[in-house]
Structure formats: structure tokens, C-alpha cells
Amino acid sequence: xxxxxxxxxxxxxxxxxxxxxxxxxxxxxxxxxxxxxxxxxxxxxxxxxxxxxxxxxxxxxxxxxxxxxxxxxxxxxxxxxxxxxxxxxxxxxxxxxxxxxxxxxxxxxxxxxxxxxxxxxxxxxxxxxxxxxxxxxxxxxxxxxxxxxxxxxxxxxxxxxxxxxxxxxxxxxxxxxxxxxxxxxxxxxxxxxxxxxxxxxxxxxxxxxxxxxxxxxxxxxxxxxxxxx
Amino acid sequence: xxxxxxxxxxxxxxxxxxxxxxxxxxxxxxxxxxxxxxxxxxxxxxxxxxxxxxxxxxxxxxxxxxxxxxxxxxxxxxxxxxxxxxxxxxxxxxxxxxxxxxxxxxxxxxxxxxxxxxxxxxxxxxxxxxxxxxxxxxxxxxxxxxxxxxxxxxxxxxxxxxxxxxxxxxxxxxxxxxxxxxxxxxxxxxxxxxxxxxxxxxxxxxxxxxxxxxxxxxxxxxxxxxxxxxxxxxxxxxxxxxxxxxxxxxxxxxxxxxxxxxxxxxxxxxxxxxxx
Amino acid sequence: xxxxxxxxxxxxxxxxxxxxxxxxxxxxxxxxxxxxxxxxxxxxxxxxxxxxxxxxxxxxxxxxxxxxxxxxxxxxxxxxxxxxxxxxxxxxxxxxxxxxxxxxxxxxxxxxxxxxxxxxxxxxxxxxxxxxxxxxxxxxxxxxxxxxxxxxxxxxxxxxxxxxxxxxxxxxxxxxxxxxxxxxxxxxxxxxxxxxxxxxxxxxxxxxxxxxxxxxxxxxxxxxxxxxxxxxxxxxxxxxxxxxxxxxxxxxxxxxxxxxxxxxxxxxxxxxxxxxxxxxxxxxxxxxxxxxxxxxxxxxxxxxxxxxxxxxxxxxxxxxxxxxxxxxxxxxxxxxxxxxxxxxxxxxxxxxxxxxxxxxxxxxxxxxxxxxxxxxxxxxxxxxxxxxxxxxxxxxxx
Numbered sequence: 018x019x020x021x022x023x024x025x026x027x028x029x030x031x032x033x034x035x036x037x038x039x040x041x042x043x044x045x046x047x048x049x050x051x052x053x054x055x056x057x058x059x060x061x062x063x064x065x066x067x068x069x070x071x072x073x074x075x076x077x078x079x080x081x082x083x084x085x086x087x088x089x090x091x092x093x094x095x096x097x098x099x100x101x102x103x104x105x106x107x108x109x110x111x112x113x114x115x116x117x118x119x120x121x122x123x124x125x126x127x128x129x130x131x132x133x134x135x136x137x138x139x140x141x142x143x144x145x146x147x148x149x150x151x152x153x154x155x156x157x158x159x160x161x162x163x164x165x166x167x168x169x170x171x172x173x174x175x176x177x178x179x180x181x182x183x184x185x186x187x188x189x190x191x192x193x194x195x196x197x198x199x200x201x202x203x204x205x206x207x208x209x210x211x212x213x214x215x216x217x218x219x220x221x222x223x224x225x226x227x228x229x230x231x232x233x234x235x236x237x238x239x240x241x242x243x244x245x246x
Numbered sequence: 247x248x249x250x251x252x253x254x255x256x257x258x259x260x261x262x263x264x265x266x267x268x269x270x271x272x273x274x275x276x277x278x279x280x281x282x283x284x285x286x287x288x289x290x291x292x293x294x295x296x297x298x299x300x301x302x303x304x305x306x307x308x309x310x311x312x313x314x315x316x317x318x319x320x321x322x323x324x325x326x327x328x329x330x331x332x333x334x335x336x337x338x339x340x341x342x343x344x345x346x347x348x349x350x351x352x353x354x355x356x357x358x359x360x361x362x363x364x365x366x367x368x369x370x371x372x373x374x375x376x377x378x379x380x381x382x383x384x385x386x387x388x389x390x391x392x393x394x395x396x397x398x399x400x401x402x403x404x405x406x407x408x409x410x411x412x413x414x415x416x417x418x419x420x421x422x423x424x425x426x427x428x429x430x431x432x433x434x435x436x437x438x439x440x441x442x443x444x445x446x447x448x449x450x451x452x453x454x455x456x457x458x459x460x461x462x463x464x465x466x467x468x469x470x471x472x473x474x475x476x477x478x479x480x481x482x483x484x485x486x487x488x489x490x491x492x493x494x495x496x497x498x499x500x501x502x503x504x505x506x507x508x509x510x511x512x513x514x515x516x517x518x519x520x521x522x
Numbered sequence: 523x524x525x526x527x528x529x530x531x532x533x534x535x536x537x538x539x540x541x542x543x544x545x546x547x548x549x550x551x552x553x554x555x556x557x558x559x560x561x562x563x564x565x566x567x568x569x570x571x572x573x574x575x576x577x578x579x580x581x582x583x584x585x586x587x588x589x590x591x592x593x594x595x596x597x598x599x600x601x602x603x604x605x606x607x608x609x610x611x612x613x614x615x616x617x618x619x620x621x622x623x624x625x626x627x628x629x630x631x632x633x634x635x636x637x638x639x640x641x642x643x644x645x646x647x648x649x650x651x652x653x654x655x656x657x658x659x660x661x662x663x664x665x666x667x668x669x670x671x672x673x674x675x676x677x678x679x680x681x682x683x684x685x686x687x688x689x690x691x692x693x694x695x696x697x698x699x700x701x702x703x704x705x706x707x708x709x710x711x712x713x714x715x716x717x718x719x720x721x722x723x724x725x726x727x728x729x730x731x732x733x734x735x736x737x738x739x740x741x742x743x744x745x746x747x748x749x750x751x752x753x754x755x756x757x758x759x760x761x762x763x764x765x766x767x768x769x770x771x772x773x774x775x776x777x778x779x780x781x782x783x784x785x786x787x788x789x790x791x792x793x794x795x796x797x798x799x800x801x802x803x804x805x806x807x808x809x810x811x812x813x814x815x816x817x818x819x820x821x822x823x824x825x826x827x828x829x830x831x832x833x834x835x836x837x838x839x840x841x842x843x844x845x846x847x848x849x850x851x852x853x854x855x856x857x858x859x860x861x862x863x864x865x866x867x868x869x870x871x872x873x874x875x876x877x878x879x880x881x882x883x884x885x886x887x888x889x890x891x892x893x894x895x896x897x898x899x900x901x902x903x904x905x906x907x908x909x910x911x912x913x914x915x916x917x918x919x920x
Contacts, residue, residue, distance in 0.1 A: 062521075062522060065357075065358060066357075066517070067354065067357055067358070067521065067522040068521040068522060069453075069518055069519050069520075069521065084359075084360055084361055084362055084363075085360060086360075087358050087359060087360040088360045091358065092354070092358060094351075094354055096351060098351060098352060098354040098355045099352065099355065100260070100352055101348075110525075111256070114252050115249060115252065115359050115360065115361070116359075116360060117360070118360075251526070251529065252526075254529055255525070255526045255528055255529040258528045258529055258532060259528050262528055313580065313584075315584055376532050376533065376536060377532070379536040379540065380532050380535060380536055382536075382539075382540065383535050383536050383538075383539035383540060384535075386539050386540070386543055387539055406580055406910075408580060409553045411547055411553065411599075412553070412580070415586070415599055416580075416584040416585070416586070417584075423543070425547075425599060425603070426544075426548075426602060426603040427544040427548070428602075428603045428604070429603050430540070430544065485629055485650070486629060487628055487629040488628075488629075489608075489620070489624075489628070490607045490608055491604065491607060491608060494607060
């Protein structure tokens with residue numbers, strides 16, 4: 018379980034996070050929803066200890082993040098995080114070199130699935146293919162938790178479908194996923210938990226299935242209630 | 247291979263192309279320089295001898311024989327060294343900023359490696375030092391070659407022959423390649439410390455942005471003052487109480503303190519303050 | 523492993539190249555010619571107290587220092603880093619004092635004229651807080667006296683009297699007479715003048731008790747230049763009853779005005795000398811009345827109250843106390859000395875090379891009889907390199 022407890026973050030005078038708390042379970046897909054600039058990316062950065070906080074704490078399986086955590090949890094930002102002059106094969110080699118949790122079989126499976134060519138250089142790829150490489154490099158790690166920042170933004174429709182397919186496959190099964198988005202449309206049917214964020218605060222956390230079954234509302238219905246009362 | 251060695255190899259390979267260009271440029275320009283400079287000298291010699299009707303001995307007595315040092319003081323020799331030095335000093339900063347800037351922010355990957363972040367820091371610092379030493383080695387390898395070319399270009403009575411040791415000792419080159427191994431260790435130990443100080447300043451900037459620039463400059467200034475404090479105290483007190491060997495010991499201790507301070511601060515910044 | 527070729531390549535190149543360089547420069551000879559003093563005749567033991575300094579230069583003036591003694595030659599570059607650190611800037615006398623009195627010598631300058639060493643005392647005086655550029659009104663005498671027997675050091679500072687007047691005060695000799703510290707200085711006034719000065723200090727009470735100007739170093743006459751220097755023993759730290767000043771007057775020949783309207787001043791090479799002797803016991807100074815035979819002759823060295831003049835083919839001994847020529851030492855015919863030192867009752871001479879194929883010679887003579895005790899040739903064991911020059915230009919007797 019990832020526990021986010023009252024985290025605060027300021028950029029200069031601007032308070033971006035004013036005590037955000039939520040939890041994300043292993044085996045569930047948790048979606049952080051909010052309009053742009055609301056601090057979604059900052060939350061993911063904070064979980065990975067990529068930005069210092071002004072208050073609160075984050076526990077992963079009851080522990081603060083340390084160097085060993087990076088074998089257990091990984092982050093797929095919205096831009097590719099490899100050297101652009103490397104080929105896909107070199108990128109995979111880089112990951113295999115540094116991570117014990119790298120799963121080469123799964124990487125090859127993903128390569129196949131995304132129809133990517135190993136010898137191609139990252140900077141020669143289309144935006145959609147770059148996103149896929151990014152996803153590949155994260156998904157091929159045998160980690161417990163996977164954080165994804167806006168995996169669908171700015172990508173063509175076919176790539177989106179392909180990526181969405183991954184979420185329902187064995188590639189994601191049993192893992193805890195935290196995903197951020199500002200448009201719920203594509204993935205509404207995929208997600209388990211929803212965290213609604215606005216003005217640096219969590220407005221509501223709920224289980225999408227529960228809401229559908231008990232109240233007969235879709236995620237979008239709840240969002241409408243919360244954001245436009 | 248442990249992760250540090252892998253990181254080091256990775257950092258080296260990222261700069262390898264440009265580095266090989268620097269090496270090739272040094273070799274080509276310096277060797278061309280030997281040929282140009284010796285030809286210039288011989289041209290002037292022939293002209294003067296013909297026009298003024300001098301004998302070779304008279305010419306050498308009046309204008310001096312050419313020594314290899316005359317070549318080493320020319321831009322042909324110093325230019326490539328200066329360019330390499332400038333490139334590596336620039337790269338001390340770029341080795342960090344290239345990971346933050348551009349569309350592909352590789353710093354995410356580096357900070358998320360399952361290894362101490364200090365390993366990234368040491369890998370970068372070590373790669374800088376290794377590249378400096380690599381260039382020094384190249385210079386040591388091509389010096390005898392250049393000396394041989396020098397000798398083959400000039401008739402024996404027009405030149406002063408020198409051994410490589412003496413060419414290095416009697417030149418500003420001895421700043422890069424000091425005479426004794428102890429000095430070599432001291433010079434490059436100090437160089438490594440300087441790199442770590444600059445890295446710490448970069449990490450201040452990366453952690454606190456505008457305020458960080460001031461903190462970084464402040465840190466460099468404080469380190470400088472600490473390192474120079476024995477000399478400064480001599481200037482202000484007008485008196486110096488330490489014997490040279492004690493001074494050296496003090497300087498080494500101060501260097502170790504500043505180095506340890508830089509490493510500790512960098513570790514703190516990388517783990518607690520740095521932001522992608 | 524193949525993927526790590528860059529790391530392996532650069533590390534091996536660095537380690538091999540730099541390792542080889544330092545190993546071979548530590549192991550192998552440095553190609554500088556070994557130099558020995560080859561005995562022509564006489565007793566080699568005479569060489570034990572001799573140190574000869576020289577330079578080895580190649581081409582246009584680049585070079586290094588070399589020191590030669592009975593054991594052979596040592597080049598500057600042959601010193602280890604630590605040795606070099608301890609002995610440079612090279613000054614044998616202060617190095618020796620530092621070795622013998624490490625505590626006392628801490629923080630003290632390397633100007634040998636600042637020291638006086640007698641059997642029971644080591645005294646030191648320097649003028650501190652003076653800088654060439656800044657204000658010099660804080661100038662102070664920094665005085666320390668070590669009682670060798672008890673090991674006690676007495677230290678005090680005294681402001682320089684009338685220090686606002688002076689731009690610089692340089693210590694030229696230190697003596698002790700009847701419990702008083704006598705400090706001879708050269709004072710440069712701010713208005714451009716200069717003088718030789720004597721300050722006395724009462725050591726027991728740590729105060730200044732005497733302050734007199736001995737002589738002006740300024741010429742009264744626009745057309746002569748004056749130079750005054752102290753004629754010291756080979757060892758200026760030794761005690762002496764007499765301080766001897768050599769005053770040289772040279773006429774100035776004026777050249778035509780240059781384009782800035784300043785005429786060039788050129789003192790003549792030849793001048794007239796006079797010797798002024800200050801007697802520390804009586805506090806009197808007198809100008810020596812030299813006999814005709816000594817006029818215009820150069821002083822080569824001094825021992826206590828004896829001045830040694832360089833005659834034609836001989837050395838003339840002159841006693842400043844009695845103002846008499848006391849003796850003469852005949853020199854062998856082939857002795858055109860570049861450097862002459864007189865110590866331990868012997869004359870040490872270093873001759874210049876007579877021509878390109880000749881070597882410099884060292885000769886040691888008995889001061890009384892003029893007998894040659896030793897004669898040797900300074901010879902490189904292998905010929906010097908093409909274009910290299912070996913020149914010995916210093917002679918020290920320990």
C-alpha cells in the first residue's frame with residue numbers, strides 16, 4: 018500500500034499541495050483526477066522522492082522511500098526519460114544493467130505487442146512510439162507499484178487504444194497502479210479508485226465500482242457533483 | 247561490474263564522441279605546429295644567411311638555435327591544450343545540466359536508479375577527472391613523437407635538443423605534469439576537490455533555483471577562503487608561523503575537510519532537496 | 523565486459539602512460555650530466571667544506587640550479603618534493619638555524635643579516651609591518667634573543683623611532699655588545715633620501731636606548747652616485763667588533779635628454795672607494811687611511827678585523843684596527859679567480875674557463891704560505907648536450 022499522509026508543497030509563495038492524503042492499494046488502479054496545474058505530477062514526483070516536500074510523509078509498504086524502493090516502484094513520466102540518441106535496444110540494455118527487477122522476457126513481449134523495432138533510435142520515433150517505449154521501459158520491471166503521469170496525453174488514437182489494452186492485460190495484473198489524467202473518458206472503465214483533486218486538496222476519494230453499484234453513478238457523474246455543485 | 251562502474255562507463259560514453267574530437271584536434275594541430283614552426287625557422291634562417299651572407303654558426307650565434315620549447319610556447323601547442331581545458335571546464339557544468347534540460351529529462355532515470363544517488367555524483371566527478379588524465383596521457387604520448395619530428399625537421403646545428411623530462415620540467419607544462427608523483431597526487435587531488443565544489447554549487451542551484459545560485463556562489467567562495475586561509479592569515483598577520491611541511495599538512499587537512507563537506511552537502515541535496 | 527571498453531580503455535591508457543612516466547623519471551637517470559671535481563693535485567679532504575653553486579642552461583635561458591660538493595652534483599630537479607619544500611627558498615645558513623633551533627626559528631624570516639649567533643646566544647631582529655605599497659607607519663622592530671644554555675627566549679617589539687618618516691627600513695647586521703643589541707639598518711626616507719642607521723636596545727629592559735644616523739647614502743653632488751655596503755664576513759651571523767662600510771663614489775655621465783625630457787644617468791664603472799669602520803666597543807667611526815698600494819683594489823673577503831684585497835697576483839691582508847698591511851699571499855700564476863673566499867686560514871678560488879674546451883678550476887691555498895693545498899677541475903662526466911651550458915657562479919665555504 019502507498020500511503021500519502023497530508024503532504025504539502027509550495028512553489029515560491031504558491032501552495033500547490035495543501036495537505037493531500039490518500040492511499041493506493043496493490044492490485045488496484047488508482048486514478049488522480051484534476052485539471053492541469055493542480056499538482057498531480059508533483060504528487061507522483063513526491064512519491065518517487067524527486068522533489069522535496071514542505072510537510073507530510075509518504076510510506077510505501079510502510080517504509081519511507083530509499084534506494085532499494087526503486088526496484089519495487091517505478092515512475093513513467095509523460096516525457097521519455099532516456100538518452101535520445103540511444104536505440105531502443107540500448108535503452109533496454111541500460112535498464113537491464115541497473116535494475117535487478119528488469120524482466121527481459123516481458124520487455125520482448127512488450128516490444129512485440131507495441132510493434133517497435135529494437136534498432137531504432139529514440140529521437141527518430143513518433144510521439145506515440147516514444148510513449149510506448151517509455152511505457153515498455155517501466156512495465157518490463159517486476160515492480161509492485163507503477164506510477165504513470167498522463168499516459169494518454171497528446172497521443173494518436175491508435176496508440177491510445179494499444180496503451181489502454183495494456184491495462185487490462187496480465188502486464189498490469191496484481192500491481193498497484195497510480196495514474197494521473199485530466200480527462201477520464203478513455204479509462205473510466207479501467208480504474209478502481211478515484212482521487213479527485215482541486216486547489217491542492219483532495220475533494221473526494223471513492224471506489225468507482227462501489228459508486229456505480231450503490232448509487233448508480235458513473236465517475237463522470239461524481240466529478241460533475243464535486244467540481245460543479 | 248558494480249553500479250558505480252556502470253555509471254562511470256555510461257558517463258564516459260556520453261561524452262566520448264566530443265572527447266575523441268578533442269584528442270584528434272590536439273594531435274593534428276600540435277603535429278602540424280611542429281612542422282609549421284620548424285619550417286618558419288628554417289625559412290628565416292635560409293633567408294638571413296643568404297641576404298646577410300652569414301655562416302650557419304654566425305646565424306645561430308646571432309639569432310639562437312631553435313629549441314623544442316620555442317614550439318611549446320606557440321599557439322600551435324598551447325591552443326589545443328587551452329581548448330581542451332575550456333571544454334572540460336564547461337563540461338563540469340554541462341554534465342549535470344544536460345540531464346535536466348531538453349525534452350528528455352534523463353535526470354528522472356538517474357535519480358530513480360536503485361543505487362545511492364551519491365554514486366551518480368561520484369561517477370560524474372570521476373569521469374571528469376579521468377578525461378582530464380586521459381588528455382594528459384595523450385599529451386605524454388605525443389610529446390616524444392613531436393620531439394622526433396622536431397629533430398628530423400632541423401639540421402643538428404640549428405637546434406637545441408632536449409629530453410621529454412626537461413621539456414616538461416622547464417615549462418608551464420609542469421603545472422599539468424608535475425615533477426614528482428607526490429605533487430601529481432596533490433595537484434589532481436586538489437583538482438578533484440575543485441570539481442566536487444563546483445558540483446555542490448550546481449546542486450545548490452538545482453535545489454533552490456535563483457536562491458540556489460547565490461548559495462552556490464557562496465559555497466564556492468567559502469571553500470576558496472578555507473583553502474586559502476593559511477595564505478590569507480599570512481597576508482593579514484604579516485607573520486607566518488608554520489614550517490613548509492606543516493603548511494602542506496595543514497593544506498591537505500583543509501582540502502580533506504572541504505572535500506568531505508562537499509560530499510556531505512551534495513548527498514544531502516541529492517536526497518532531500520533536489521528537484522527534477 | 524565488451525560494453526565497458528570505454529572505461530577499460532581510458533583507465534588503462536591513463537594508468538600505463540602516467541605510471542610509466544613517473545616510474546621512469548623516478549628510476550632512470552635524468553640525463554643531466556653528473557659533475558665531479560677531479561683532483562689534479564693535493565689532498566681531497568680539503569674539499570669537504572666547499573660548496574659550489576651553478577646553473578645548467580639550454581638554449582634561450584631555460585635552466586636549473588645545480589649544487590656541487592665533494593660528493594658530486596645535485597640538480598634542483600633531483601630533489602624530492604618534500605626535500606625541496608623544506609630547503610627552498612634555498613638559504614643554507616637559515617636552514618641550518620632552523621634545524622638547530624626549530625622552536626626559536628618558527629615564524630622568522632630568511633634574511634641572514636637579521637641573525638647573530640654566538641656561543642651562548644642567538645639573536646634576531648627584523649622590521650615588521652612594512653609593505654612596499656601600504657602605509658608603513660606601523661613599522662616595529664621584532665626582536666628575539668635566545669639564551670642557548672637555558673633555552674629561554676626573550677621576545678619583544680619596539681616601534682621604529684620616527685617611523686612616519688621612513689618608507690622602508692632594512693636590517694643589514696645585528697650585533698650584541700655589553701648586553702646591548704645593536705641593529706644596523708638601511709633606512710629609505712619617504713622623501714627619497716636614504717641613510718645608514720644604528721639602533722641600540724637594552725635587552726634586559728626590552729627598550730630602545732640608542733638611535734643614531736651613521737651616514738647618508740645620498741650624494742650631495744648631482745654628478746656623483748654613492749653606494750654604501752657592509753663588508754661582512756662570509757658568515758654575516760657571526761659576532762664582530764667592527765662593522766666595515768665600503769663607500770663607492772662614481773661620477774655620473776649624463777646622456778642626451780630622451781623624448782620624455784629626462785636625461786639618462788649612467789654611473790661610471792670605476793669609482794673611488796673608501797672604508798668606514800664603526801667600532802662597537804667605543805661607538806666611534808673612522809675612515810680608513812689606505813696606503814697607496816691598496817687604492818682602487820677590490821676587497822675579496824674579510825675575516826674579523828682583516829680585510830683581504832685582491833692585488834696583482836697576490837692577496838693583501840690589511841688590519842683595520844692597526845690600519846696596517848700585515849701580510850701578503852702570493853697566488854700561483856694561473857690563478858685568475860672569478861670567485862675568491864677566505865676562510866679557515868685558506869684561500870678558496872674558483873677560476874673561470876679559459877676557453878670553450880677548458881673547465882673551471884677550484885684551487886685551495888694556504889693563506890700564510892700561499893702553498894697550493896689542492897687543485898681540481900670541475901668536469902661533467904659526460905659531455906653536455908647540444909646547446910647546453912654549464913656555469914658555476916657561486917662559492918661557499920662551510
